[in-house]
Amino acid sequence: MVPVLRLWGFEVPTHDFFVGLGVLAGAFMFFVEARRRGALREESLVAVTGALVGGAIGMRLSGWVEHLDPALNPGILDAWMFGARSVLGGLTGAYAGVLIAKRLIGYREKTGDLFAPAVALGMAIGRVGCLLTEAPGRPTTLPWGIHAPPTVPECPGCLAGQAMHPSFVYEIAFQLAAFAALIWIRSRVTRPGELFTLYVAAYAIFRFLVEFVRANETVWLDLTRPQWFLIPGLVLVAFRLRHGHRHGFYDRLLRKGEGTQAPSARLGADHS
Amino acid sequence: MSRPPWEGWAPPPPPPPRHTGLIVGMAFLGLVLYSVVNVVSFLAVVNVLTNHPAMPATYAVILAVGALGGGALLLLLRRPWAKGLGLGLMIGWALWSIFSAGICTGLNPSIYA
Numbered sequence: 001m002v003p004v005l006r007l008w009g010f011e012v013p014t015h016d017f018f019v020g021l022g023v024l025a026g027a028f029m030f031f032v033e034a035r036r037r038g039a040l041r042e043e044s045l046v047a048v049t050g051a052l053v054g055g056a057i058g059m060r061l062s063g064w065v066e067h068l069d070p071a072l073n074p075g076i077l078d079a080w081m082f083g084a085r086s087v088l089g090g091l092t093g094a095y096a097g098v099l100i101a102k103r104l105i106g107y108r109e110k111t112g113d114l115f116a117p118a119v120a121l122g123m124a125i126g127r128v129g130c131l132l133t134e135a136p137g138r139p140t141t142l143p144w145g146i147h148a149p150p151t152v153p154e155c156p157g158c159l160a161g162q163a164m165h166p167s168f169v170y171e172i173a174f175q176l177a178a179f180a181a182l183i184w185i186r187s188r189v190t191r192p193g194e195l196f197t198l199y200v201a202a203y204a205i206f207r208f209l210v211e212f213v214r215a216n217e218t219v220w221l222d223l224t225r226p227q228w229f230l231i232p233g234l235v236l237v238a239f240r241l242r243h244g245h246r247h248g249f250y251d252r253l254l255r256k257g258e259g260t261q262a263p264s265a266r267l268g269a270d271h272s
Numbered sequence: 273m274s275r276p277p278w279e280g281w282a283p284p285p286p287p288p289p290r291h292t293g294l295i296v297g298m299a300f301l302g303l304v305l306y307s308v309v310n311v312v313s314f315l316a317v318v319n320v321l322t323n324h325p326a327m328p329a330t331y332a333v334i335l336a337v338g339a340l341g342g343g344a345l346l347l348l349l350r351r352p353w354a355k356g357l358g359l360g361l362m363i364g365w366a367l368w369s370i371f372s373a374g375i376c377t378g379l380n381p382s383i384y385a
Binding site: 016019020023040041042045046048049052053055056059060077080081104 | 290291292295296299329332340347355359362363365366367369370371
């Protein structure tokens with residue numbers, strides 16, 4: 001565990017350093033993608049502002065709704081001051097922030113495709129901070145299990161000296177693979193917003209599964225809070241993917257009907 | 273030979289000018305401005321924290337209201353420079369909140385102790 005980094009004579013909290021580095025890398029990737037798509041406009045800056053402000057608020061306030069029983073949750077000021085730094089809370093807040101910002105300026109274009117590779121890259125880097133500071137995962141007998149010192153907070157496996165799943169390594173590998181896949185398929189998914197939909201779907205499925213080896217507390221039916229949060233999201237994502245598949249949004253990606261047009265494209269041709 | 277149907281009509285109005293460069297530049301200025309205010313006020317607040325237990329919460333609220341509320345008011349002016357400055361203040365608040373996890377935003381008073 002490396003709770004503090006020494007950089008140019010200063011002590012920097014490791015977790016926060018990598019979160020910051022991830023945000024910077026994500027911002028750079030957003031800029032590159034926006035330039036590639038010809039979307040370097042003030043509306044994109046407004047969307048980024050919405051994402052950052054919404055993400056900062058969401059990651060803080062996720063602790064405010066930690067328990068179903070409101071009496072067990074901290075007050076809004078306590079949650080704000082001492083709240084958990086939840087990635088799911090941050091992503092949800094960022095999504096809501098972009099929607100609100102776009103609504104405020106009356107911008108109707110889809111911007112999710114600009115964010116998808118940026119979020120994947122930023123998350124891959126940010127999770128390095130989690131790997132170096134937080135409880136790695138649940139105990140395992142697999143040969144790649146890792147150990148962590150007993151001083152790590154909220155880590156029974158660390159206290160017992162057991163080998164544990166390197167769950168953050170799994171997530172870093174997933175995010176890097178997702179980033180590479182998004183770069184590879186971005187020219188094949190031409191329907192605006194669908195690249196973001198595919199990334200969100202993939203991450204929701206992965207996150208639900210990886211929670212089975214994360215060190216998070218299980219609250220009901222052996223499922224963790226993030227898993228309960230994700231269940232309705234997975235249902236929505238399944239309906240959304242089915243809708244996209246039936247309307248041919250992914251035909252080029254799946255190499256279906258090569259030489260023919262997707263239903264949506266035919267529909268567009270009929271109207272022209 | 274007949275005249276084209278659009279002849280004699282006024283040409284369409286030109287698209288409104290874009291000020292993306294000015295807005296991005298002012299946003300960067302707003303980010304720097306917020307960062308300076310954040311750091312200077314943090315140093316000032318640290319000196320009085322021990323005598324005023326409620327100071328961190330007040331400090332966090334003032335910074336948030338100043339950056340987010342002030343930023344929103346600037347956006348309402350609908351001038352390119354104001355829009356950029358407002359966005360920059362908001363981005364500055366968000367980045368300091370995320371980067372420092374509160375160490376310079378008044379969000380984690382336990383760190384100051």
